[in-house]
Amino acid sequence: MAISRKVREQMNNSSWIRRMFEEGIELRKIHGPGNVFDLSLGNPLLEPPAEFRAELARLAADETPGTHRYMPNGGYPEVRASVAETLAEESGLPFTGAEIMMTVGAAGAINTILRSILDVGDEVVLLAPYFAEYIFYVQHQTGVVKQARCDENWLPDLASLESAIGQRTRAVIINSPNNPTGVIYPEASIRAIGELLRRAEEKYGTEIYLISDEPYRKLIYSDAPYPFVFEHHPRAIVATSHSKDLGLAGERIGYVAVNPADPGKSVLMDALTFSLRTLGFVNAPALMQRAVAGIQRATVDIDVYRARRDLIYDTLTGIGYECVRPDGAFYVFPKSPIPDDTEFVRHLQKELVLVVPGVGFGTPGYFRASYCVDDWVIEGSIEGFRKSFEQLTS
Ligand SMILES: Cc1ncc(COP(=O)(O)O)c(C=O)c1O
Known part of the structure; x- marks a missing residue:
């Protein structure tokens, strides 16, 4: 293979986010795009300001x-x-x-x-x-x-x-x-x-x-x-x-x-x-x-992200997930209900909910969910989060 050993190794260790993205494409093909709740990506949802x-x-x-x-x-x-x-x-x-x-x-x-x-x-x-x-x-x-x-x-x-x-x-x-x-x-x-x-x-x-x-x-x-x-x-x-x-x-x-x-x-x-x-x-x-x-003082409408932060944080903590309340960006990083975060992510994936394991951020035992997604994605994910939590902690 003509590519460098260094890059080959880096690609092997490379991003969980990418991996989840690719698995999301497969799941959408099988179950239909409206039935997969993908909270794995940090792709900004809001359009640039006028x-x-x-x-x-x-x-x-x-x-x-x-x-x-x-x-x-x-x-x-x-x-x-x-x-x-x-x-x-x-x-x-x-x-x-x-x-x-x-x-x-x-x-x-x-x-x-x-x-x-x-x-x-x-x-x-x-x-x-x-x-x-x-x-x-x-x-x-x-x-x-x-x-x-x-x-x-x-x-x-x-x-x-x-x-x-x-x-x-x-x-x-x-x-x-x-x-x-x-x-x-x-x-x-x-x-x-x-x-x-x-x-x-x-x-x-x-x-x-x-x-x-x-x-x-x-x-x-x-x-x-x-x-x-x-x-x-x-x-x-x-x-x-x-x-x-x-x-x-x-x-x-x-x-x-x-x-x-x-x-x-x-x-x-x-x-x-x-x-x-x-x-x-x-x-x-x-x-x-x-x-x-000329638009250095402008931003996207951050009230939209604030409302989604409230929705996902309140929902997950209401189910029983432990989570530090985020005050910025568009992610939550709750504790996995079981120590093995990759196993938890696989479990959640069976419910068609995609998140990224904490190991992808150097911190196993947690997972990241992005809330820069449409409301229906967050709302559709709730049942999966609830079922996985109950099954894994009972
Ligand atoms: C913490 C952090 N730093 C840097 C970047 C890269 O940002 P940019 O698109 O401006 O290169 C990202 C993108 O998600 C990020 O989350």
């Missing part, structure tokens, strides 16, 4: 020469300035376009960051449960994954994080609101992580980046302000996108924001821009950069 379509129509009519040519690799200066202005407003920090780089989604942003900071064998710490693709991003960019865990409320376990950090640690990735738990890290957790990183930097004589992956930052269902990472660590970098908050996952548009207070920010921005170009992204899509520049 402002987005208006911007697209305006841009389509723009005949200014050069509109579709190459540009500075980090993105159009006016787009970066516009993103910076909104981020400054949200965070209270003095962002300018010089700290923003437009990227091909959050996934492109994370790969570009890792490419810029990792030498072969450098370590990146993930907090389980985590978005499983991080493992492959780190490995593709020549790094090694180390794992720490969260506590029973899905907040970072600081002792575990501290013991996962060593001489070769170059970054810690956090993700809040979190996929798969939906939990938002409070300011106190982020402050403690920042303090811990600076202690580790001093101990090892190194610099460690805190990469905050925030594609769900605007999908928040509580009133508390979002705690940004920047004030808690000088080497904080945000990776984010409009895949979820504007419903543009297929359009591949996002950005990196580096800390205005990072003394090394200009070298870092140069490295990021170089890596974006040479990873083959070259630049983020031109039309999408322009389309999102």
Whole structure:
């Protein structure tokens, strides 16, 4: 076989989400699409807001020469300035376009960051449960994954994080609101992580980046302000996108924001821009950069996701599932009623309900259900959740 051993192994270990997706296709063929209740995917349900379509129509009519040519690799200066202005407003920090780089989604942003900071064998710490693709991003960019865990409320376990950090640690990735738990890290957790990183930097004589992956930052269902990472660590970098908050996952548009207070920010921005170009992204899509520049304050209607969060959380906990209440994103991560989460998922599949086992997020014993689905999918899944729970716990 001509493909690399590394990629072959990665494909074998690859995503449960994908596996469930493929099994869902088979089940739909057999039972009909209306009889399969698929809660396995995080594909945003809501359409982009009206402002987005208006911007697209305006841009389509723009005949200014050069509109579709190459540009500075980090993105159009006016787009970066516009993103910076909104981020400054949200965070209270003095962002300018010089700290923003437009990227091909959050996934492109994370790969570009890792490419810029990792030498072969450098370590990146993930907090389980985590978005499983991080493992492959780190490995593709020549790094090694180390794992720490969260506590029973899905907040970072600081002792575990501290013991996962060593001489070769170059970054810690956090993700809040979190996929798969939906939990938002409070300011106190982020402050403690920042303090811990600076202690580790001093101990090892190194610099460690805190990469905050925030594609769900605007999908928040509580009133508390979002705690940004920047004030808690000088080497904080945000990776984010409009895949979820504007419903543009297929359009591949996002950005990196580096800390205005990072003394090394200009070298870092140069490295990021170089890596974006040479990873083959070259630049983020031109039309999408322009389309999102003027609608940075818009979002999809998050009340729709909030109502579904309430429906699925109340239903599952009403049946008896144990679950931390999610305040953001569009996932719940309940405890499996039996210790073997893959067996539970298979059991639920017999009821034509699809979810992803916690092992796919580095945390066996739990499962993830996405609620970015139509109401009929959640409603149709309830009986299966109830039957499986009763059969397995009686
Ligand atoms: C936690 C997390 N990070 C990154 C991504 C990738 O997002 P994007 O589509 O912006 O590349 C996803 C997508 O589901 C995600 O859940």
